[in-house]
Amino acid sequence: MPLNIIVCVKNTPTTNNVGVDSATGKVKSAGLTYAMNPFDEYAVEEAVRLKERVPGSTATALSAGPESSEGVVRDAIARGCDGAAFVSAADLDVNNPFATSYALAQAIKKLNEQKPVNVVLFGKNSSDGNSGVVGAEVAAWLDWPGIISVKKIDSIDEKSATVWRMMEDGTDVIKTSLPACLSTVKEINEPRLPSLKGKMAAKKAAVPKWTLADLGIKPEDLSGALSAAVVARSSPPPSRPAGVRVEGASAAEKARKLVDLLIERKLI
């Protein structure tokens, strides 16, 4: 049986080297360029590989964010997805995982009504917010099983999947019923580059667009219950105290002085 695969992607700044406006405590966004979150490329690739594994399957990319980030789902089409859906939400704080996961879950419900979804894939985390909890939260909102840190989808049919979960001390092999949400890690595959054919398809694709209102999300939800944890302010990391250089006439003297310092500071 073919699978209906959804893959969630995020448009993120192409650099991590961002500044903070010291007056407002907010990240300076002027001049930043955006592209698909690098960790999501693995999720998109896995969606396309699943599609290739199970004939007749479809992969649909989904993202939520400001209108300007719609290109990220087209990029997913260029990378092999069949289609996409986009939640155009200028008011959504895309670095608030609680609100973002709720919006994505509402959109997935809509897609699920059109055609039952089997699996939803996510990247490990976003390169800007870094939380890595959106996939697991979407699973919770949908009341579907959720597995994070997935490094292999071993077997899959429309009812269940056996996956490998990378843990700190090894690998867990887990069988889950479907539908389920799986958050991938980069060991799962090696993403391909967008193809020319894919880029053409991306340009031509008709991408359904929903607003938060279409998903039943009110402005007061965003400012209320969905803002359960918010960033009050940001700052540059504290600078490290100035270091000392170990000097010496010979390598042996330097080695001795270094070991002296490490013992003195009770580090070894």
Next chain:
Amino acid sequence: MANQGTLVVALTQRGRLLPSTYELLTCGRAIADAAKEPLAAVVLGAKASQFAPDLIARGAEKVFVVEHPALENFNDELHAKAVGGVVAKEGLARVLVPGSVAGKSLAARLSVALKAGLAADASQVHLNSSGLKAERGQYSGNIVSEVEFRSPVQIATVSPMAYPRAEAQAGRTGQTVAVPFEPGPARIEFVSYQPEESSEVDLTAAERIVSGGRGLGTAEGFKLIREFAQSIGAAVGASRAVVDSGWIAYRHQVGLTGKSVRPKLYVACGISGQIQHLAGMSSSGTIVAINTDAACPMMEIASISVVGDLNELIPLIVAEIKKRKGAPAAA
């Protein structure tokens, strides 16, 4: 009545308590003291009750034990159900969860179930006059953000090694409460566990790490890193460049696309300090850099730097350590 009290979530993995539990007890103790409330812990597992005395000795005043065979291996739904049940029944306000794979998965599920704000991978969690605050890195640690909460229940996952481990103190007493648990039908089934083939120290939980980079010159040169690490009971780390070159396995990679670490001592040997590498280790306590290039970024941020040739310096350093410290220290 408003929710109150702090709960440390003690997860077991392969029948053992996660070592970061002790770090959460340190963090939780400070919050509980600031709130003038007792500190509670919940321990989950197939054989969880055995850990209660240890949690009490290390600072928990009340330990909820959820013991059930279904909790032997991590299952996001079942673990969230067990912890969520305790939080709801006891009306607790603050929940501290390990920043491990299981902890993060659990915290996300719990956050939605309890409609509770979640700060993931916090490097610091504290209570001040306006409530609970969590500090966490964004943009790979290039900015630090302060998270505040607006929900009655507040959850943080705490990065491994962000706090020192709470020590056991003789004479501490506390209450142990067995919590009945009915798992219900499970949609996730645990099949098997494949341990890491090496018995090497887990990088994210290591107090000392010695890392090697391109500056070692050859794959053979990496032997020096292992010897150095062994001499001080450290885990072995690596830069992406040498992992990509096949000198060492990916699981040793530190940085943006590898592991995030914050040991007390990080020794960077022949690592120039590209921003991606720094993102994974710049929160370390003391950074020692050894490099021929005195002006590279790693030498700039290092607490202690040594200019010189690794092939010459490392054997001398290891010999000096052996002379001064005797047998290799335990990890």
